[in-house]
Structures are given as C-alpha cells and as structure tokens.
Amino acid sequence: MSKNVLVFADVRDKKLRNVALECLAVARKVADGGVVTAAVFGSFAKDFVDPLAHHGADRVITVLNPELDQYTTDAYFQAFKQVIEKVQPDAIFTGHTAVGRDVSPRIAARLGLGLISDCTNVEVQDGQIVFTRPIYAGKAFVKKVVKEGTVFATIRPNNIEAMNADPGRKAETEELQVTFAQDLLRTIVKEVVRKTAEGVDLSEARVIVAGGRGVKSAEGFKPLQELADLLGGAVGASRGACDAGYCDYALQIGQTGKVVTPDLYIACGISGAIQHLAGMSNSKVIVAINKDPEANIFQVADYGIVGDLFEVVPLLTEEFKKVLGK
Numbered sequence: 001m002s003k004n005v006l007v008f009a010d011v012r013d014k015k016l017r018n019v020a021l022e023c024l025a026v027a028r029k030v031a032d033g034g035v036v037t038a039a040v041f042g043s044f045a046k047d048f049v050d051p052l053a054h055h056g057a058d059r060v061i062t063v064l065n066p067e068l069d070q071y072t073t074d075a076y077f078q079a080f081k082q083v084i085e086k087v088q089p090d091a092i093f094t095g096h097t098a099v100g101r102d103v104s105p106r107i108a109a110r111l112g113l114g115l116i117s118d119c120t121n122v123e124v125q126d127g128q129i130v131f132t133r134p135i136y137a138g139k140a141f142v143k144k145v146v147k148e149g150t151v152f153a154t155i156r157p158n159n160i161e162a163m164n165a166d167p168g169r170k171a172e173t174e175e176l177q178v179t180f181a182q183d184l185l186r187t188i189v190k191e192v193v194r195k196t197a198e199g200v201d202l203s204e205a206r207v208i209v210a211g212g213r214g215v216k217s218a219e220g221f222k223p224l225q226e227l228a229d230l231l232g233g234a235v236g237a238s239r240g241a242c243d244a245g246y247c248d249y250a251l252q253i254g255q256t257g258k259v260v261t262p263d264l265y266i267a268c269g270i271s272g273a274i275q276h277l278a279g280m281s282n283s284k285v286i287v288a289i290n291k292d293p294e295a296n297i298f299q300v301a302d303y304g305i306v307g308d309l310f311e312v313v314p315l316l317t318e319e320f321k322k323v324l325g326k
Contacts, residue, residue: 001127002034006089008080009040009052010099016040016048018204019095021162023155024056026122028163030091030129030151035059038171039083041068041076046173053171056163060171061087063178070189075180076103081110082178091129091151097203100154108152116144116153120261120282121160137255137278157204158261159282200234202251207233208262210253210280213240214269214290214309221247223313224268230320236260238276254279266316268309272297289313 005027009020020038027036038057040048045062052060061083067075080103084092094100096118108115120141121132129151131144202208209228211221221235228235236258237251253260255278265283270276272288272295280286281300288301289309298304305312320326 002032003030003090004034004087005031005036005091005093006084006087007036007038007057008083008092008094008100009038009048010095010097011040011042011045011048012097012099012201014042014044014047016051017095017097017157017201018162019097019155019157020052021055022157022160023093023095024052025160025163026093026155027091028056029122029124030093032124034090037061037087037089039063039080039087039176041065041079043069049171049173051165053169054165054167056169057171060173061176062173063176065178065180067180067185070192071099071102072185072187072189073102073106074184074186077106077110078180078184079178080107083176084111086176089150092153094154096154096156104152104154111150113150113152114146116146116151118156118259119153119159120156122153122155134282137274138259138281156259156261158206158263200228200232202234202236202253203258203260205234205260206262207231207264207266208236208253208260208280208283209233209266209268209313210236210238210270211241211246211268211309212238212270212276213244213246214271215241215246216269218246220269220310223310223317227266227313227317227320230317230324230326231264233262233264236280238270238273240271240273267297267301268313270297271295272300 007023010017037059038052039061041063043066049060116131119131123130209224236253242252254276266287286301287303288297289305
C-alpha cells in the first residue's frame with residue numbers, strides 16, 4: 001500500500017548532511033509508489049532542491065525564513081510542525097543527528113505520535129515497516145513495528161546506503177511561508193564558534209582514526225590526524241583522552257559521546273572500555289593498535305596490531321601513501 005512520506009533534510013554549515021540522502025532511500029522503500037516529500041529549512045534552502053530530487057524526492061518544500069539559518073529548538077519546532085500539518089504524511093524520517101535528536105521528540109510529543117529513534121535498518125515485510133535499533137549500548141538489537149498511526153523515526157547516519165544520484169530526476173517544488181509565535185522564539189543564535197578543526201563530520205565519516213590515553217598528549221594526536229587526512233577521514237577520541245585534556249570533548253566517541261558506524265575504524269592506544277565500545281562497535285571494519293596484547297579492544301577488532309602506536313601509525317601512513325600514490 002503506497003504511503004505519503006516526509007523527510008526532514010538536515011543542513012549543517014549550509015551543507016546538506018549525507019544522512020538526509022540516506023533518509024530519502026528509506027522513504028522511497030517505505031513509500032512503495034507513494035509520494036516522497038523532502039523539507040529543507042533556511043534562506044539558502046533552494047540550493048538543495050536538485051540534490052534532494054536527484055536522490056529520490058518527488059516534492060521539495062523549502063522554508064526560506066532567515067530565522068532558520070541557524071538551528072534553534074523553538075524556531076525549528078514551529079516550522080517542522082507546520083510542514084507536517086501541511087503534508088499530512090503517513091511516515092516521517094529524519095537523521096539521528098544533534099538536530100534530529102532534539103526536535104523529533106518535541107514534535108512527536110506535541111502531535112501525539114510514537115517515535116522510534118536511532119534506527120540502523122528499515123525493512124518492509126508483509127506490508128509492515130520493520131525498524132531495527134540497538135539496545136543495551138549496542139549489545140543487542142530489537143525490531144519494532146508501528147501497527148497504526150503515523151510512523152516517525154530517526155535514522156542513524158552511515159547505516160543505510162543512499163540511492164545513486166539521478167541527474168535527470170526532477171521534483172515538484174513549493175515554498176512554504178511559516179509563521180512564528182514570537183513569544184516562543186526565546187533563543188537567537190548570533191554566532192557559532194567551533195572548537196574542532198574544519199573537516200569531515202565525525203558522525204558521518206567513512207574512516208575514523210581514534211586515539212585514547214595511549215596518545216599521551218595533545219601532540220600525540222598529530223600522527224593520527226595525518227593518517228585521517230590521508231584517508232579522507234576524521235579524528236575521534238575515547239573519553240579517557242578527552243578527560244586527560246588531550247582533545248576537546250567534541251571528538252568523544254562512546255555511550256556519552258558520539259555513536260559512529262564508519263567503514264573503517266582505527267583505534268590507537270584505546271583500551272576498549274565498555275563505554276567506548278558502545279559508540280563504535282558497529283563499525284564495519286575495526287583495526288586496533290595497542291601495546292597491551294590483553295587490551296579489551298582486541299575482542300571486537302577485525303584486525304589487531306600489538307605495538308607502539310607512535311611507531312605503527314607513521315608506518316601505516318607511509319604504506320597508505322604508496323598504495324594511494326600520494
């Protein structure tokens with residue numbers, strides 16, 4: 001049975017996040033011949049009409065209000081709610097990002113909808129949408145089905161492949177004028193100052209080189225950054241490295257940090273505490289580098305290298321340069 005599906009397209013730093021395209025792939029599967037609508041916010045929203053159309057949107061709604069250029073809970077809540085009321089979707093999908101995690105529960109609560117968060121897979125079986133999500137810090141997975149009412153879910157980045165772009169694909173476009181209750185716009189973002197360097201978004205990176213207490217200092221992250229740059233990836237860290245002051249908490253991966261699922265995860269000087277494993281154990285390939293052969297990280301690693309990271313990482317970097325011709 002065909003469905004009317006809405007995707008909220010998350011934008012960061014005026015760039016469309018890849019998880020928005022992954023949500024479109026889910027939406028196309030769920031729509032089963034129905035209409036897939038993508039909604040994108042901000043004065044620059046029209047820049048994303050073509051990419052959204054190329055990756056599966058039949059219709060793109062742009063909300064061009066400048067109040068939406070920077071994310072604030074109050075403004076996005078009001079705009080998202082008005083989009084949903086206009087589209088009247090059977091299913092709503094957005095990325096399990098900082099924005100998606102913040103605004104989705106508020107919308108669900110206000111509209112009386114159930115919400116399935118942090119989904120790593122979506123299937124259609126016997127006409128029902130089956131969602132898979134991790135529980136117990138990733139130690140187990142549960143499958144859930146919404147039996148009635150509007151389906152609302154957030155999708156974990158890097159778990160579902162986006163559709164191949166079709167440059168010839170067009171979408172119907174509509175500009176929606178939203179109104180804000182000014183007494184509810186309690187926050188205005190004047191400027192965003194980032195502590196981390198510009199580069200690949202950690203939550204969507206295909207390759208992550210992460211350091212733990214074994215890096216010994218902030219300087220110890222330099223060889224990791226060089227390897228990550230070479231592979232087009234991002235640098236992450238364990239909580240131990242963050243607590244020690246070697247790097248900013250924005251790089252923390254784990255149960256109380258970011259949850260990542262890259263194609264390749266290189267753990268350097270990380271012991272493998274349960275809290276850290278909860279944030280990266282679903283990576284497709286895990287390579288562990290540690291001097292301690294008994295380190296817990298080796299229990300989840302696909303490949304293990306017992307050795308000093310300050311010797312191993314530069315050697316890996318040189319070998320990758322040869323292979324990649326750089």
